[in-house]
Amino acid sequence: EVQLVESGGGLVQPGGSLRLSCAASGFTFSTYWMTWVRQAPGKGLEWVADIKEDGSAKFYVDSVKGRFTISRDNAKNTLYLQMNSLRAEDTALYYCARNWAWGAFDIWGQGTMVTVSS
Amino acid sequence: QSALTQPPSASGSPGQSVTISCIGTSSDVGTYNYVSWYQHHPGKAPKLMIYEVSKRPSGVPDRFSGSKSGNTASLTVSGLQAEDEADYYCSSYAGSNILYVFGTGTKVTVL
Numbered sequence: 001e002v003q004l005v006e007s008g009g010g011l012v013q014p015g016g017s018l019r020l021s022c023a024a025s026g027f028t029f030s031t032y033w034m035t036w037v038r039q040a041p042g043k044g045l046e047w048v049a050d051i052k053e054d055g056s057a058k059f060y061v062d063s064v065k066g067r068f069t070i071s072r073d074n075a076k077n078t079l080y081l082q083m084n085s086l087r088a089e090d091t092a093l094y095y096c097a098r099n100w101a102w103g104a105f106d107i108w109g110q111g112t113m114v115t116v117s118s
Numbered sequence: 119q120s121a122l123t124q125p126p127s128a129s130g131s132p133g134q135s136v137t138i139s140c141i142g143t144s145s146d147v148g149t150y151n152y153v154s155w156y157q158h159h160p161g162k163a164p165k166l167m168i169y170e171v172s173k174r175p176s177g178v179p180d181r182f183s184g185s186k187s188g189n190t191a192s193l194t195v196s197g198l199q200a201e202d203e204a205d206y207y208c209s210s211y212a213g214s215n216i217l218y219v220f221g222t223g224t225k226v227t228v229l
Contacts, residue, residue, distance in 0.1 A: 044205075105154070106166045110163055
């Protein structure tokens, strides 16, 4: 079964750090771009970051540049999102998704919640 | 990069059709034929319904169709069914810097 399972969310204080993981199974992980998308409470979906199949190219939404780092371990079939200098506005449900082709996110995980609060 | 503009809500009776617009700019929707549409039921993972403006992934009913004219993309749901009640989001490729942008979302209600 094709599946993505996120983990690593939780409650963190402003300025703190968190690392999200996304375990992939059921498909050849190393042949797809991968994506993080978030949804703040009561808000819409927001694209956060993308990484190329081999990790050689990474892209971010302006609001997280310099604070978040997307990475992947193709040997472990796992996608990561390292989040530093967290702000209240980063509070959201974070989804990982497979970028099938040019932004067609065809497989999604169930999401992991990140809450930034003191 | 601003979010694509969608109407907050749309509705129709069972069997009717509803069309949702997605207004972008010449930097995204107007230039690239990489517009996707997602169905999102609260508490569940979003589901890809349309990609590359008008293509349907395997398993998506042909009641769902997409189109584009200029800077505006549209999703039409024909023959509305109760299970179509959900939030719908468009997204577009937006170039080599920002990559992707989502729409503001539309809540579809089946009356």
